[in-house]
Amino acid sequence: MGSVEECMDAAVRVARAAGQVVLEAVKQEKHVSTKSTPTDLVTEADRLVEELIISTLRESFPSHRFIGEESCAAGEPCVLTDSPTWIIDPIDGTCNFVHSFPMVAVSIGFAVKKELEFGVIYHCFEETLYTARKGHGAFCNGLRLQVSKEKDxxxxxxxxxxxxxxxxxxxxxxxxxxxxxxxxxxxxxxxxxxxxxxxxxxxxxxxxxxxxxxxxxxxxxxxxxxxxxxxxxxxxxxxxxxxxxxxxxxxxxxxxxxxxxxxxxxxxxxxxxxxxxxxxxx
CATH class of the missing domain: 3.40.190.80 (D-Maltodextrin-Binding Protein; domain 2)
Structure with missing residues (x-):
């Protein structure tokens, strides 16, 4: 299956690669369609980026399961099992992406036995990487993150x-x-x-x-x-x-x-x- 550390390293690599694909796609003509409602948008880039992420990870982790936003086309239920599972949003902020509004991210979570082990989020426009692994802290481009602790x-x-x-x-x-x-x-x-x-x-x-x-x-x-x-x-x-x-x-x-x-x-x-x-x- 690969260690959690190996999985996280792979997630970071593929998130960065996917983010570069998103940045290039922003400059091109966007072919937009809708899903559940007229405001629930999807583009060709969403599907291509998800396929890139899943195919890349599956090469290294063939026994793992994948839950991806654009995999909905298959029409099967989305079920989180005890198996090692990658939970993927290829382009979070699709409406932003369509309008070139610069709040767009690639998001990859990883769970084992239904418990989250790590998360990787890549802010495509700013080329900023957010990461966290259970018990190891959270970071942005390698600098530790800390919530404000505001109580009021x-x-x-x-x-x-x-x-x-x-x-x-x-x-x-x-x-x-x-x-x-x-x-x-x-x-x-x-x-x-x-x-x-x-x-x-x-x-x-x-x-x-x-x-x-x-x-x-x-x-x-x-x-x-x-x-x-x-x-x-x-x-x-x-x-x-x-x-x-x-x-x-x-x-x-x-x-x-x-x-x-x-x-x-x-x-x-x-x-x-x-x-x-x-x-x-x-």
């Missing part, structure tokens, strides 16, 4: 994402949740269009919290362990343990800020990753 939500900068569903009921819930946090009053709420990079900002201490309903396991896997290893907390929006298949998350620099956010949020319903028909395990 009235001094917090909070990040979130809108999600793909834009029906009136969902938008009302989304805006209502944001209003509650702005009335806390938090310093501010920001949307940058890349959940993985938003979570990395929490790990780096540039933001104090992040919450979202509607993201996927590949949006959370690598970033969750990066935040934990940077000293932050990651949990379900109910306040319980994070469930990678739940499509919801609260991450924060402290238990106090995370707990406050959990108390404010009204849930937005999304089908779990592991019971839908769209996502594939390969």
């Amino acid at each position: 939500v009235s001094k917090a900068l909070i990040l979130t994402e809108i999600g793909a569903k834009r029906d009136p009921e969902t938008l009302a819930l989304f805006l209502g949740n944001m209003e509650k946090l702005l009335r806390a009053p938090a310093h501010g709420v920001r949307i940058i269009g890349s959940s993985t990079l938003a979570l990395c900002q929490v790990a780096a201490g540039a933001a104090d919290a992040y919450y979202q309903f509607g993201l996927h396991c590949w949006d959370m896997a690598a970033a969750a362990i990066i935040i934990r290893e940077a000293g932050g907390v990651v949990m379900d929006t109910s306040g319980g343990p994070l469930d990678l298949m739940s499509r919801r998350i609260v991450a924060a620099a402290s238990q106090e800020v995370a707990g406050f956010i959990v108390q404010q949020l009204k849930p937005i319903g999304y089908e779990r990753d592991d019971c839908g028909e769209r996502h594939a395990v390969r």
Whole structure:
């Protein structure tokens, strides 16, 4: 199977290579289509980059399993088993990528027995590498990351994402949740269009919290362990343990800020990753 260290080294190499492919693709004409909703975008580059990552890793680790965002075309359920599993988002921030808005990342998480072992996130435009391995700390380009440790939500900068569903009921819930946090009053709420990079900002201490309903396991896997290893907390929006298949998350620099956010949020319903028909395990 290869040691965790060998797997992580391979993840770093392929993330950097994939990031360079993304940077080149930004300069070219983009062929865009949609998936679940008109705002759920996919490009040829998403598919090509995912295939590059999976084929490269499979050469070295043929017994491993893979969960990739664009593998949904196969229509099989997305299931996290005890087997060593790579959880891959080839281009996080596809809408940003389409518009050349510079918040785009390659994200690779790795789990064994359903427990995250490491995460690698490559910020393509800035050529910045975020990494973390369980028990070994979190780093950005080799420099150790540390969350802000902010405990007072009235001094917090909070990040979130809108999600793909834009029906009136969902938008009302989304805006209502944001209003509650702005009335806390938090310093501010920001949307940058890349959940993985938003979570990395929490790990780096540039933001104090992040919450979202509607993201996927590949949006959370690598970033969750990066935040934990940077000293932050990651949990379900109910306040319980994070469930990678739940499509919801609260991450924060402290238990106090995370707990406050959990108390404010009204849930937005999304089908779990592991019971839908769209996502594939390969």
